[in-house]
Amino acid sequence: MKRFFQTIRNIFSIEDLRVRILNTIGFLIIFRLGSFIVIPGINPDHPSLADAGDTDGILGLLNTFLGGSFSRASIFALGIMPYISASIIVQLLTFAVPYFQKLQKEGDSGRKRLNQFTRVLTIFITGFQSYAYIRGTIDQGAIIDPGFFFYFSAITILVAGTMFCMWLGERITDKGIGNGISVLIMIGIVSRLPAALSNEAVSRGMNGALLFIIELIVLFAIVMGVIMLTQATRRIPIQYAKQVIGNKLYGGKRDFIPLKLNSAGVMPIIFAQALMFIPVLLVGMWRDTEWGTYIGTTFSDPYSWQYSLVFGTLILIFTFFYTAITINSNDIADNLKRNGGFVPGVKPGKQTAEFIDTVLSRITLPGALFLAVIAILPAFAVKLGISQNFAQFYGGTSLLIMVGVILDTLQQIESYLLMRHYEGMMKSGRVKGRSQFAAA
Template sequence: MKRFIETVKNIFSIEELRTRILNTLLFIAIFRLGSYVALPGVDPSRLDVATDGLLGLLDVFSGGAFSKASIFALGIMPYISASIAIQLLTMALPYFQKMQKEGESGRKKLNQITRVLTIFVTVAQSLTYLNTTIPNEALIVSRIQFTTISVIVLTAGTMFCMWLGERITDKGIGNGISMLIMIGIVSRFPAAILQEADSRGGGGVLLFVLTLVALYFVVMGAVALTRAVRKIPIQYAKQVVGTRGAAVGQRQYLPLKINAAGVMPIIFAQALMFIPSTVASFFAEKSDLAGSIASTFSNYTSWQYNVLFGVLILVFTFFYTAISVNPVQIADEMKRGGGFIPGVKPGKDTSDYISSVLDHITFPGAILLAAVAILPAIASLFGVTSAFAQFFGGTSLLIMVGVVLDTLQQVESYLLMRRYEGLMKSGRVQGRSTALPA
């Protein structure tokens, strides 16, 4: 406890770090305040927005703003969608690949294209959101007037959230877009834990404590999955140093993440899991089998749902790892820098070796990622409330763990730069090597 208090004093004794923390808290407060401001022309008390499947994921990321019909109902998800689209284009089209290789100027061009694309994505998503989730009974103005005004307000709200994320990155602790998503997720935790405590009643104190202990070990497992790397030794050619011509060589490591895809496979898989139940619901009245399929895949605790969910995560993990980690490019850059893997020839042999290692570590990483994704369903089967079970795994847990690790790494870098002790006695805090698309 004494060390913790001393660390807090050290953090706030650094003026720049103190200013960045206060700026971050201010921007977060603005973001949370906006999530309670309802769209003009709607009565929030008459709303009954369904939050199942993908809609539930959007509601979690927006901190409940989606179900409240807030001006921040779409949050920064349109920006995330646009960023993913631009990332895929940089891997498919030479024009975008060229911009990516232009350095800072190319990055600014890509950011500008992403912002413009975000506006179009937000308009499309806002029209879908307004027409499918806001009933006429909840409106106090005409539908045409409400839709016209709300599209403008939702687009402005998304752009403002994007601006807040950029300000957190520039003026705050950093990683602003991921920070806003994490805050939206964490904002639901106090109500979820109170709901879990009430469901246990007076005689379920022991079970409640065991649930918290289980959550602790799940979080530690997620931390291990996020930080786990396979280090490939790299030897650089010897260079002449000093007037006497001493030759020295440098030995480094190429860290390959066991979970290089991050949370993206779970997001992609969840986006597709609503399709079986939606398609089957159209034929439910004509076929008992279709009705059974619709019922089964609407229940996220069914074994059929989780098997398909896990398979999709495995597929998307390999797919996203393949497009985000390029062994040929890594081998070429290593060769140009005079580096080589001991016992492996530079060039094609090096890229083949990296591909082989990547394949061997991606499979267990994908299995663990799928296990984390279905943990909420397992927790629900053991009697944990659905709201609290969401914190036992899935996208929510991985995003929270990743952002917290990144934030601690930023804080520790300031402490070490000012010659203070780090946050951990056991070693440096390691964040994620890849953040959310932003």
């Protein structure tokens, strides 16, 4: 305990880190306050909004990600999800359209242009989803005056709310700690955890106390499994050739490239979940049609086998996709060659890139499968009698996002401590987050 308080003291003794933590807390407070501000023109006391925390199905899961703002019809009702959908589309375009491929290779200027496209696309997606949200999700009786002016102002407010959430996420990334977009999603999830945990305990009662303890033990085991998945790495050994420069001998050291079992982190989960929300929001405008009813019924239940199958498949696809765009084996091989490094038994250059690709493919497949299995665990938890609100944290997307984001944030804090020659947060070693390659 003494070491823990000493670590906290060290964290706040570093001015830059202290400012970043306080900035992050301030941005998150603004985000949470905005989730309680109801859209003007909607009656917050209407019965349909009174039970904000009791939403079931896929909308309940979306409500969890947004910290309850979805069911409260707040100005942040759509949160950051439209921005994630736009990011998915733009990243897909970088693979399919030569113009976007060219922008991706132009460095900072190209990334800025891609960010501009993402922001503009976010506005269009949010506008479309805002209309679907108001028409298909909000009870029309909760709208005080459902006229043209209300729809226009509500859509404008929802678009502005999403863009403001996007701005908050960017500010957290630049001036705070962690990936801002992921942190916003995580804080929404964490805000719902205490209520879900207490409701599960109350529903079990004294007679079910032992069963509740077993649930917590199994949940702890799942958390450990998720941490193992996040931390697991495959180290590729690197040997640097000896070079004589002047009268000194350089090089000759051994190093390694740490390829993570789950190099994509939580992004495949966020991407897949964002796509799974779209059908439900869109069919709200055509809920009276036969096909609209079928799609809405199928994708509104995140615990059905159809939803789990599609969701798991999307996670597999996005894991390979995101790994491919974040880890460039050709760049790694070129950097090794320029610095006089090589993989023992493998020729530098093209063969090294192919070797890294082969290793990456072999470790990504089991990582993606494990990620998909954990993501659909809540469906099995519900079948075993666990309440839906608590089952969302019983493995699944919520737990994966929380663990991944917390580990990434701790890794950044750990880096600040080590740079200032303070003792790290973990006695056994560093917090291994999403770090850079040793050879890059």
